[in-house]
Amino acid sequence: MNWIAFLTILRKECQRMFRIWPQTLLPPAITMSLYFVIFGHLIGSRIGNIEGYSYMQFIAPGLVMMAVILNAYSNVSASFFSTKFTHSVQELLVAPVSEWTILLAYTLGGVIRGLVIGFIVLLIASLFTKVPMHHWFSMLFILFISAWLFSLAGFLNALFATSFDDISIIPNFVLTPLTYLGGVFYSIQALPPAWRVVAHFNPILYLMNGFRFGMLGIADVSPLIGLSISIFASAVFAVVCYILLKRGWGLRD
Secondary structure (H helix, E strand, O other), rough: OOOHHHHHHHHHHHHHHHHHHHHHHHHHHHHHHHHHHHHHHHHHHHHOEEEOOOOHHHHHHHHHHHHHHHHHHHHHHHHHHHHOOOHHHHHHHHHOOHHHHHHHHHHHHHHHHHHHHHHHHHHHHHHOOOOOOHHHHHHHHHHHHHHHHHHHHHHHHHHHOOOOOHHHHHHHHHHHHHHHHOOOOHHHHHHHHHHHHHHHOHHHHHHHHHHHHHHOOOOOOOOHHHHHHHHHHHHHHHHHHHHHHOOOOOOOO
């Protein structure tokens, strides 16, 4: 591990995030505020309580997790693809910097952005309703592992992408639908039996419920399953990204 290179890349990622905060931090805050107003207040007032919690409290964990997933993913995919697009990645490849150093620095930058956005959304939620913390350690751990998992997924997307359009396809047509279908705004127990079975094939469902269990102490599926899936998937994605990066996939064409 080249610690100077690691800290330099990580500092560059953090400085970029805070330098363009109107693009990185402000839009998610505004979007989530609208979700709380429209879904939590206006629609939630007609739905009532769910398992002893108000509807706004029920959707808060899902909105936090959705913000973390989308922002961690988009940060790494856009940032690393930019280095490919401007060919500045060639400087990293010829420098005495290991592939693990590059991979960990970029993905940790995505984790930091995801966590910052997650805490912003939590702060916004606290302005609308009381935010309980049933198991705060579980909340932090599932939040971190989820941010790292989707940072790795964003890095993988950047390796395969050949244009800026390619890095927007997955968030728009895969991640966003899966997060909406992952139980952000409803309990899967309210679904018909057939759709309930289909919902169990959505990996984001387990992450959402793991974080909801940490915050509210309730979940539609076992939080241990979500934790196991996220740890296993993170390890697989890390190895795949490392192998592709070492081979120069999409970087030396």
